[in-house]
Amino acid sequence: MAVKDIPMSRLLKLSHEFNCFYLKGLQKGDCKPFVVCGKQVGLIRPDVINQLIGYPDVFHVHPDAITLNPAFRDFDERTARLEAVLKDCRSRNVFVTLKGWRDECYAVRTVFSGEPLLKMDRCATCLFGICNYGVDINGYVNDPEKGLCIWLQKRSKTKQTWPGRWDNMVGGGLSVGYGVLETAHKEANEEASITSDMMKNLRRSGCVSFFYESERGLFPNTEFVFDLELPLDFVPKNNDGEVDMFELLPAKEALERVLSPDFKTTSCPVVIDFLIRHGHINPDTEPAYPEIVELLHVPLQSMYKGFQAATTANELNSNDEINNKLL
């Protein structure tokens, strides 16, 4: 008997789309580990490696990995030397993503609980496949007639990334020095004028992890997810000019919006996770339910752990501090 292949549901197709690098790119094997202080912190595509070769005092290109020069002494030196390369690349217009320079930095570490090894402008992390952490708030109401309804935002047409696309009510990246809850409060105020009184209802609800790739670069993203039940008469109002409008949609319509091409691909996982946790996506009618849930939580935290330095071993051993650690 032949085993029939089941056609993919729209939701499964979308889950594959925001995990295109996890499901396809990784297997191709043309990216190389990015190693800092003897540990893998990212992955670098061939087009980026071709540029980094031009900075041999900062990046060492080995057959099995790209290492940041292990002679750099500390967080500040690593940060400054790498930033100088990025600014040079930016002035030469080499990478499209660097046009979005923000002067807002993300920490670079092996896993979320690891110590920061350097910091990097947020627009540059996708060049190195550095894991990004963000915060998202699902704002919802329980409407007596329409049932569960979700607030969505339309991104401003002037945004550097995903202009004019639909998005979650509130979301933002975790910048160096900010905590998860702290970022949630900051973004809720800036993006949607949510008062600290309303924020008393805020509930931590887990996180989603996925690995997306676009022409700009690699996006291994973990979003810390919060649910926030809002008063029926509340209307979000933007404070920072980054949002065009907000709209309140019943769960079913919100799902259709997420499945449409008008939604920011990398924000879909947060809404799908919300709809699953609130029972609006159903294992008896969506046969790929377990696969979709797994694709909302791909193992990013363990992905870079297995790296074993091989040809880079001599270089690492020549570094005193690491030698001390090994002894």
Added chain:
Amino acid sequence: MAVKDIPMSRLLKLSHEFNCFYLKGLQKGDCKPFVVCGKQVGLIRPDVINQLIGYPDVFHVHPDAITLNPAFRDFDERTARLEAVLKDCRSRNVFVTLKGWRDECYAVRTVFSGEPLLKMDRCATCLFGICNYGVDINGYVNDPEKGLCIWLQKRSKTKQTWPGRWDNMVGGGLSVGYGVLETAHKEANEEASITSDMMKNLRRSGCVSFFYESERGLFPNTEFVFDLELPLDFVPKNNDGEVDMFELLPAKEALERVLSPDFKTTSCPVVIDFLIRHGHINPDTEPAYPEIVELLHVPLQSMYKGFQAATTANELNSNDEINNKLL
């Protein structure tokens, strides 16, 4: 600078424990794919392979896989021929897990959405690394004084597996022919006397996936998770003799119970997921939060997908129906 290794939290250690096969066993590479109709449906350990060699008309042992004889025509023949082997093994007392024969079957398929290729007694699936699906209900109350409290059950001392251990309020396997929601209703009634009126509050809340190994075998498990808020004065009462007692614990004490050795290891993921979704485990105080969330949703559905028959290709090509599919 050397990268310090962060000591693992108790919760992270436990998440590694219920994923011991995913994190360690898989890498060892001593298990072989179990292939039915040209598709991988499981993994078989060397101790089991040593026994299956004795049944060459049912199992074909290749260097890269064990196949169920592809000459078997259909679901019924595959089921009957494999069951005959298991019953023979049981009479010879070869595998400890077969002592727990239940006359209750699980479907064997490539992924949850796949068509069932055969069925197998639930006690035997761990010999073949077949993905098991189950249903769990988190029964909870919002106590005005103690806050969120969770009902747990103590398993009967006479149970075949995990006797006397603490467990979720209600849980059960997905038997052949039963739907997910249907199983939740059946188990809620049998295990805890929950009325259909109370079940109106039942909320689908996602699923957890993990891959555990014990001396009995391999356990790639996906549990469909439901939350059920119960009346403050309700006390669960067991109907099927499989539960010794129930206890209502505040969230913090429930977490301590889960972290203790008295809790059934393979039920921990459901309670941890509940405590995360309800905000009782916190990314600002638990640095391994994203890793723990990822370890509650390991990619079981894609694990067996990559299998490519190599030395088994000739055998598969000799099977007419599969040939038809390939043409």
